[in-house]
Amino acid sequence: MTITEAPHATRRLSTSKAMVEAIAQEMDRDPSVFYLGEDVGAYGGIFGSTTGLLDRFGPERIIDTPISETAFIGLGIGAAVEGMRPIVEVMFTDFMGVCLDQIYNHMAKIHFESGGNVKVPMVLTMAAGGGYSDGAQHSQCLWGTFAHLPGMKVVVPSTPADAKGLMTSAIRDDNPVVYIFHKGVMGLPWMAKNARSTDEVPEGDYTVPIGKARVAREGSDITVVTLSLSVHHALDVAEKLGPEGIDVEVLDLRTLVPLDREAILESVGKTGRLVVVDEDYKSFGVSAEVVATVTDHDPGMLRVPVQRVAVPDVPIPYAHDLEYAVLPRQDRIEQAIRAAL
Amino acid sequence: MTTEAASTSIPQQSRRSAGLDGPARIELYETMVLSRTFEEAILREYHADKGPGFDIGKGLVPGEMHLSAGQEPVAAGVCAHLTTDDAVTATHRPHHFAVAHGVDLEKMAAEIFGRETGLGKGRGGHMHLFDPATHFSCSGIIAEGYPPALGQAFAFKRRGTDRIAVAVTGEGAANQGAFHESLNLAARWSLPVVFVVEDNDWGISVPRSVSTAIGSNADRAAAYGIPGERVENDVEAVYDAAAGAVARARAGEGPSLLEVHTLRMWGHFEGDAQGYRPDLSEVSEHDPIPRYEQTLRDAGLLDDDKVDEIRRLVSTAVEDAVSFAKSSPIPDPSTATDYVFA
Numbered sequence: 001m002t003i004t005e006a007p008h009a010t011r012r013l014s015t016s017k018a019m020v021e022a023i024a025q026e027m028d029r030d031p032s033v034f035y036l037g038e039d040v041g042a043y044g045g046i047f048g049s050t051t052g053l054l055d056r057f058g059p060e061r062i063i064d065t066p067i068s069e070t071a072f073i074g075l076g077i078g079a080a081v082e083g084m085r086p087i088v089e090v091m092f093t094d095f096m097g098v099c100l101d102q103i104y105n106h107m108a109k110i111h112f113e114s115g116g117n118v119k120v121p122m123v124l125t126m127a128a129g130g131g132y133s134d135g136a137q138h139s140q141c142l143w144g145t146f147a148h149l150p151g152m153k154v155v156v157p158s159t160p161a162d163a164k165g166l167m168t169s170a171i172r173d174d175n176p177v178v179y180i181f182h183k184g185v186m187g188l189p190w191m192a193k194n195a196r197s198t199d200e201v202p203e204g205d206y207t208v209p210i211g212k213a214r215v216a217r218e219g220s221d222i223t224v225v226t227l228s229l230s231v232h233h234a235l236d237v238a239e240k241l242g243p244e245g246i247d248v249e250v251l252d253l254r255t256l257v258p259l260d261r262e263a264i265l266e267s268v269g270k271t272g273r274l275v276v277v278d279e280d281y282k283s284f285g286v287s288a289e290v291v292a293t294v295t296d297h298d299p300g301m302l303r304v305p306v307q308r309v310a311v312p313d314v315p316i317p318y319a320h321d322l323e324y325a326v327l328p329r330q331d332r333i334e335q336a337i338r339a340a341l
Numbered sequence: 342m343t344t345e346a347a348s349t350s351i352p353q354q355s356r357r358s359a360g361l362d363g364p365a366r367i368e369l370y371e372t373m374v375l376s377r378t379f380e381e382a383i384l385r386e387y388h389a390d391k392g393p394g395f396d397i398g399k400g401l402v403p404g405e406m407h408l409s410a411g412q413e414p415v416a417a418g419v420c421a422h423l424t425t426d427d428a429v430t431a432t433h434r435p436h437h438f439a440v441a442h443g444v445d446l447e448k449m450a451a452e453i454f455g456r457e458t459g460l461g462k463g464r465g466g467h468m469h470l471f472d473p474a475t476h477f478s479c480s481g482i483i484a485e486g487y488p489p490a491l492g493q494a495f496a497f498k499r500r501g502t503d504r505i506a507v508a509v510t511g512e513g514a515a516n517q518g519a520f521h522e523s524l525n526l527a528a529r530w531s532l533p534v535v536f537v538v539e540d541n542d543w544g545i546s547v548p549r550s551v552s553t554a555i556g557s558n559a560d561r562a563a564a565y566g567i568p569g570e571r572v573e574n575d576v577e578a579v580y581d582a583a584a585g586a587v588a589r590a591r592a593g594e595g596p597s598l599l600e601v602h603t604l605r606m607w608g609h610f611e612g613d614a615q616g617y618r619p620d621l622s623e624v625s626e627h628d629p630i631p632r633y634e635q636t637l638r639d640a641g642l643l644d645d646d647k648v649d650e651i652r653r654l655v656s657t658a659v660e661d662a663v664s665f666a667k668s669s670p671i672p673d674p675s676t677a678t679d680y681v682f683a
Binding site: 071078086105117119150174 | 679
């Protein structure tokens with residue numbers, strides 16, 4: 001089954017549990033799937049990415065690694081080259097700095113350099129994002145950096161149902177897929193969360209196609225293109241503005257690579273107004289790419305200048321009020337929407 | 342600290358040097374000659390059209406070219422213990438290991454010439470050779486070929502086979518994090534890996550004495566509780582040491598570290614004048630191939646006729662590969678964005 005719209009289901013799960021369910025179902029289905037990373041065993045993943053999997057699949061398939069990202073990402077690459085389907089967790093996107101060579105020079109390039117003769121079917125999961133005062137080295141999104149470097153798909157689910165369906169797709173994909181989950185969408189009991197981080201999730205196995213955006217809310221006045229946790233914030237704002245007669249369309253990108261440019265053009269073609277919301281750094285990144293998607297096609301589609309809501313080009317501050325001043329939260333999104341009307 | 346006690350040698354009892362009979366010794370020689378002949382042909386083709394002067398991006402074989410002449414004993418001695426079911430991850434200087442591991446010469450030559458018939462259809466180049474048929478790969482990034490070898494070894498072990506992975510770096514790589522992370526993980530998980538360090542004394546222009554705190558990287562094996570051994574650039578010494586390391590890996594006893602004090606006969610890359618190198622005038626005296634040839638002549642295994650025959654066969658194979666490469670189609674520029682995704 002392939003779903004592209006909100007599925008019909010009555011059971012509600014947190015994003016974390018939905019992600020774990022996808023991993024468990026794929027591990028049941030395919031013995032070549034295994035999961036490794038730091039604290040993914042007895043702890044269950046610092047952000048709940050593997051809760052309960054050790055008990056179910058044992059230490060041969062749910063593997064705690066040393067703090068040694070270069071070695072264990074490389075191990076994933078080599079195992080994938082030999083036909084296994086590893087899921088490798090890097091605890092925080094921020095840690096890419098200690099292991100980027102294996103990611104962008106090896107994982108992402110081997111297929112190309114081999115002229116298509118070697119496949120690297122692995123998933124690289126990472127927790128991203130701020131909002132809980134973890135400071136400049138543990139709060140970044142950085143998905144734009146991965147998306148910038150060719151050779152890896154990049155998915156960024158925002159809902160429990162998508163988290164499950166995109167994980168299933170990522171595991172089954174014959175390419176390296178970077179699966180980035182914002183800590184704020186996981187529904188963790190120890191972190192403030194949006195009510196949308198728990199939602200209906202279909203039973204059984206299903207896929208959400210990589211490369212297809214989702215209209216999270218239909219609207220006719222203005223388009224908000226966004227991803228991950230910012231989808232939740234944008235929906236909050238859309239609901240608030242509805243009674244004022246402002247009809248906001250929220251487009252959840254779900255995937256950065258490949259980017260669903262048609263969905264962006266379709267929505268902006270309808271509304272003529274664009275706000276891009278991205279928790280990554282503002283310059284040279286995702287928000288600019290979304291805008292360029294429109295202007296490359298036809299700048300005349302835009303009736304007013306675009307508004308971008310992103311992290312200004314500054315490291316994420318520690319103090320709560322400073323951090324919230326730079327994150328793209330409801331207040332800034334609302335301001336941007338009003339400015340673009 | 343550099344002491345004999347710091348490294349645990351690879352167990353002698355598992356060595357197979359006793360099995361090195363006449364034909365096997367001749368085979369080691371043939372492998373080295375094939376590798377050298379291949380590289381001499383690449384050297385000739387590389388420099389044939391770089392002028393006037395030297396323009397690195399010019400000619401049928403453009404770009405950086407790192408040749409391994411002098412290091413053939415390492416590849417020949419190690420790969421003699423492998424089958425093409427075993428994996429090898431080599432370095433930016435990969436040709437001798439590719440030749441010794443049985444990578445198809447024509448496809449390799451075609452890749453070096455950037456042709457559509459190459460191992461990577463011209464997308465990789467000489468530092469990026471990937472051959473699924475022999476589980477061979479290489480990486481242009483120092484020490485970063487080690488981690489993927491762990492995964493190949495992991496997969497082989499998981500499937501209950503006795504296949505192994507050989508991971509190769511140079512001595513400069515032994516100061517990189519990837520080297521140490523890989524030794525630790527392979528040791529802790531008892532992965533069937535043989536770590537090979539080719540110490541050719543030079544990290545481009547920086548001598549080992551300047552870069553490295555200890556005299557033998559084999560001593561570093563002790564830090565991970567695995568055997569380590571350093572041998573000189575003699576193909577039978579490498580063969581003997583590798584026998585133990587390979588046997589240990591196949592038996593499920595875990596990784597070993599083998600450093601070979603080898604010889605970089607030519608520049609770091611072609612075009613490197615090596616003005617920093619005081620030993621240049623003596624290099625050819627230490628060429629391991631004539632030395633081994635003499636050993637086999639002394640043992641009555643080679644004579645002029647046999648040597649001529651080997652050289653003729655090898656030369657034919659190499660020139661056929663070069664001709665194949667040169668006559669192969671150049672990739673169509675309209676396909677430049679192909680193969681990013683499967």
